[in-house]
Amino acid sequence: MTLQDAPHPIALKPSLRTRIAQSLSDPLLRALVASTAVSRIGRGVFLSVTVLYFTLIIGLSAGEAAVVLAVSSAFGVLASFLGGWLADRWSARRMTFVFEAVGAVLLATYAFANTFVAALVIATLAGFFDTIAHSSRSAIIARGFAPDKRVHARAVLRTVTNLSIAIGSGIAAIALALGTPEAYRAVIVGAGVIGILGTLPLLRLPESVDAPTRSVEPVRTETGSIDTLTTADAVRAARADWRRRSPWRDRRYLLLTLLSAVFGMQFGVAELGVPLWITTRTTAPEVVVAVILILNTALVVLFQVRASRGTHDVRTAGRVTLIAGWLMAAACIVYALAAGLPTWVAIAVLLSAAVLHTFAEILSQAGAWGLSFELADSVRAGAYQGVFGMGFSVGALAAPILVNATAITYGLVGWVVLAALFLASAAGIWLIARRAAEQPVLRASDAAEAADAS
Template sequence: MHSAGSPLVRLGAWVRTSLEDPVLRALVTATAVSRIGRGVFFAITVLFFTQIIGLSGTEAAIVLAVASACGVLASLLGGWLADRWSARRLTFAFELLGAIFLIGYAFVGDFVSALVIACVGNFFDTLGHSSRSAIIARGFSPDKRVNARAVLRTITNLSIALGAGIAAIALAIGTAVAYRSVIVAAGVLGVLGAMALLRLPAHVDAPARGAVEPVHTETGSIDTAASEQSARESRHDWNRRSPWRDRRYLLLTLLSAMFGMQFGVAEVGMPLWITTATNAPEVTVAILLIVNTTLVVIFQVPMSRGTHDIRTAGRVTMIAGWLMAAACIVYALSAGLPAWFAIVVLIIAAVTHTFAEVLSQAGAWGLSFELADSKRAGAYQGVFGMGFSLSALASPILVNATAIELGIVGWIILAVIFLGAALGIAAIARRAAAPGVHNS
């Protein structure tokens, strides 16, 4: 039994209230179903490549790295397209194609086919994610956008965890048929999840590019020359609002991408550090992942409250910077300790890291929406998403070159990088919130 004031009860009540919105209801339904499939796939990808297809570890790493590189381009392209055509139809099409190519993994048999399917599948999946960001930017009022993102991230974590549990069936059986069967099931779930996007209302689409009202003369007839001039000015204004001309937003994207490398610490640095530098058993990796998922599910929604305000977003990002720097130092201190003591220290590091993750995401969402030009929401969100795609591509290399290769010195370098990025983001937020500063 949970008390009426417990975090889980408050979270449930907030999610139920949020789902009264038709846009969020459609997005949550799509996310809940499709991310179960992705959870299945994430849990077995590497083992499927190496134990079933027969790829070497190096070949599997190349497949995943090249697929991530394709996602960088897709992040930018998805937002650009969502400003020009129907974002809801594009998102449905992209996620449907991504799910179909996920099914295609079940039929690969060598390095080349795995590389092609991985690249095309990840390309469409990232296109869909990017165009979804444009839908969130246009489908909700400013004070509801970050809450929508937080709810969706909570649902994503729950669904991926459920998917990983389903994948455990294939891992336990260990046969090629079992692996390929759950991959097909994952793709089918992705197709079903995409169908929910068809229920999105039309107002999430961008207005027609360059659309202007015709200019009328005093007699009521249309002034053709004036109307054409107005249209030319509108097209010029559209081009002028490109995110590539917005130096503040580009700097925010760069600094957010730097801080986004904290996901590389969780996905690459932490497991390698535990297995190569500490006396903690390997099962500790799973324990820390469970701790992370549980805390994100409980706290992401409530701790995102208010971060649509630029000042608040800057403050929580600063707090996240100090927490992440502290987490890096605590991770480093776990080396050489007795196994039980190392586990305790690593759990403390993981909890600190998770709260840094939750707060940094909330701050990044708020700033990425509020500092963007609303008329080019898709393009702005595409640029911001591209920064995180680049971060995902670079973080394994940087984390390995610092924390894993240099030990405590490397962890200190990472702590300085995260704290510096947070300081920069907080400075942008303070300046943007200053009286007299124009925000689009």
């Protein structure tokens, strides 16, 4: 047998441990993963006990608790853009460390709140600083990773986030089981301490994740002295270029942000619509809500990284978003069909809808990450990510109102409206991506440069 006739070795697929090790070989991703893994455990503890702590321990009414959460979310809208804006001017790594640490300290102070006003102030400040830090993290990812690695990094971090929140929810179950004020306050303080510990790995982030220094070299004459007038003109030109690169001048990116915010309201369907639908319109037991949450977490952990491969390509990102739109539309219809069915049939239908919904979530997130990075101006990465995050915050704020006004109020007809809305927004994103891939649209800054050159 000749060498040419010898059988070729079979390429073996790397094991899960090997793939994880390869992902964490990057020191930047390793630091972000370590920080996320620890800090999100604390966030998982807090999310699991928040509403019950407000109502059972502090004694707030359901309406007062809703006001606290709504006001906190409203301030998060402003914080999303502010965090990205600041990350283009200050050190993003120092900002993220400081604001996440402050947010964790404020989270711990919930244990000492005993009035509506105290809860409102703490919730507003904690949410504000945490959201600023989140936007700053997005700027770090945009600058710190190569274009084909950014979405992978986001997918890995989202997977870690889901695992950590699940662990945090398990810790919170201790307080829920004991039901005493002391138990609630102990786990809340513990969540804050865990959050502070989660900021320590951020100290290892490299300086490369910070925005480039904005400076203009002084223009000198032939004799070596500084030409004041020419230097002043250069400074004004640099400032004008900076303003031209604002995301608020980029109509394509603003439309992408709007449509992504609309599709992002699918999280409101999961958090509010599905629990209310199960408990008010179906014969399924309430425990199905928890089962769906566990199913969602497991599928995200298993498939988010895999589904995100290749979505740094604009065309691919648009295509997976359109698939997500069809899946989400189908999920809405299947959720609606669970009403009035026998218990076990309703459970099976609801779980089927939850699977469709989760894969729509996974694919839509992968597409959104890819497009939000690739269609942004790299010079103003922080501001662009801040605007995109602000869109999601607005969507999260509007989602409860929309879901209640459609699916919960009108049943099947309302679910059909939601299905059409999600499919239309996904189709719009797909069109933006397709046109960007075929004929990129000049941003305001690029158009100005082209005009100056001509």
